[in-house]
Amino acid sequence: MLIKCWKGWELPERAVTDESLFRNRRALLKGIAAGPMMLSAAALAGCGEEATAEGDPASMLASLPPDPSAHLYPVKRNPAYADAGKNYPLTDEDLATSYNNFYEFGSHKNIVRAAQDLKIRPWTVVLDGEVTKEKTIDIDDLLEQMPLEERVYRHRCVETWSMVVPWSGFPLSALVKLAEPLSSAKYVRMETFKDPEMAPGQKQHWYPWPYVEGLTIEEAMNDLAFIATGIYGKPMPRQNGAPLRLAVPWKYGFKSTKSIVRFTFTSERPVSFWEELQSSEYGFWANVNPEVPHPRWSQASEKPLGGGTKIPTLLYNGYAEQVADLYKGLEGERLFM
Numbered sequence: 001m002l003i004k005c006w007k008g009w010e011l012p013e014r015a016v017t018d019e020s021l022f023r024n025r026r027a028l029l030k031g032i033a034a035g036p037m038m039l040s041a042a043a044l045a046g047c048g049e050e051a052t053a054e055g056d057p058a059s060m061l062a063s064l065p066p067d068p069s070a071h072l073y074p075v076k077r078n079p080a081y082a083d084a085g086k087n088y089p090l091t092d093e094d095l096a097t098s099y100n101n102f103y104e105f106g107s108h109k110n111i112v113r114a115a116q117d118l119k120i121r122p123w124t125v126v127l128d129g130e131v132t133k134e135k136t137i138d139i140d141d142l143l144e145q146m147p148l149e150e151r152v153y154r155h156r157c158v159e160t161w162s163m164v165v166p167w168s169g170f171p172l173s174a175l176v177k178l179a180e181p182l183s184s185a186k187y188v189r190m191e192t193f194k195d196p197e198m199a200p201g202q203k204q205h206w207y208p209w210p211y212v213e214g215l216t217i218e219e220a221m222n223d224l225a226f227i228a229t230g231i232y233g234k235p236m237p238r239q240n241g242a243p244l245r246l247a248v249p250w251k252y253g254f255k256s257t258k259s260i261v262r263f264t265f266t267s268e269r270p271v272s273f274w275e276e277l278q279s280s281e282y283g284f285w286a287n288v289n290p291e292v293p294h295p296r297w298s299q300a301s302e303k304p305l306g307g308g309t310k311i312p313t314l315l316y317n318g319y320a321e322q323v324a325d326l327y328k329g330l331e332g333e334r335l336f337m
């Protein structure tokens with residue numbers, strides 16, 4: 001049978017969020033021929049450049065060596081951060097871990113296979129810049145030291161899809177305290193690994209690798225700012241940004257940097273990856289606001305992954321109570337871009 005292999009970027013958005021297709025994808029994962037939906041299901045399952053002949057994605061993932069931090073999970077859910085899951089349905093795990101944005105492994109959403117080349121051990125995290133003393137910490141030592149908990153957060157991508165997922169991890173404030181920044185440090189700059197041999201997207205030289213993001217120290221100290229090391233009660237899958245990534249749910253998803261290797265404390269505002277590429281569309285603050293459109297599309301509503309219909313987008317993605325105060329006196333800034 002000849003099946004057209006769609007490229008990730010050829011996939012219409014509705015194909016990804018449509019429930020019947022999603023069920024079909026599950027059928028495909030279980031090895032059941034999927035009939036009329038086969039075309040797009042094949043695209044979701046890894047047809048195209050990323051596809052290799054090593055079998056279906058489920059068995060490919062099952063054949064990976066176990067994550068060395070697996071024994072730490074699941075962790076206890078923090079009831080103060082469970083509301084998102086009550087008010088909005090939790091995104092299905094299969095979908096949140098197979099529809100990904102991770103340009104290091106491809107500029108489309110179908111990077112699960114490619115991302116399995118991400119080498120997650122050894123992994124060290126550097127805390128440097130304007131700090132009392134520079135530190136380098138092994139990820140497993142860090143995980144042992146940090147107060148792990150689970151939080152259900154909403155995630156709103158600037159492209160207008162959204163999800164609700166249970167992250168495991170620890171407050172970013174705990175890491176800031178460990179770093180002991182000097183009072184001169186006003187920002188924390190977060191950097192993803194750089195290894196073009198491992199992550200072929202990084203061979204695309206027109207992108208300003210490595211991926212960089214930044215927050216003010218006040219934002220980083222806000223209790224909502226979270227370092228996620230797991231999802232759905234398990235260690236973080238590679239495609240979602242193993243072994244540690246940021247989760248700042250009141251900002252557009254691109255702020256939530258994946259696979260971080262360095263936290264640098266600095267008095268200068270970092271220029272982030274997307275800001276450097278296109279500052280007229282992606283700024284430093286990037287707080288969610290339905291009333292401030294992206295130059296090329298409206299931000300008024302969003303499409304939950306796996307859900308058929310759009311829902312209204314909320315100011316600060318629904319987290320205004322926790323974060324609006326951070327921006328008092330900054331009204332002159334482009335806070336929502």
Ligand SMILES: Nc1nc2c(c(=O)[nH]1)N[C@H]1C(S)=C(S)[C@@H](COP(=O)(O)O)O[C@H]1N2
Pocket residue numbers: 096099100101102103104156157158192211239240241253254255256257258259
């Ligand atoms: N290093 C890195 N981090 C990244 C990205 C990326 O391409 N590279 N994409 C961002 C974007 S745009 C989104 S929406 C989220 C997607 O996270 P998910 O794949 O876990 O849903 O990761 C963010 N973090």
Ligand SMILES: [Mo]
Pocket residue numbers: 101156157158159252253254
């Ligand atoms: Mo995004």
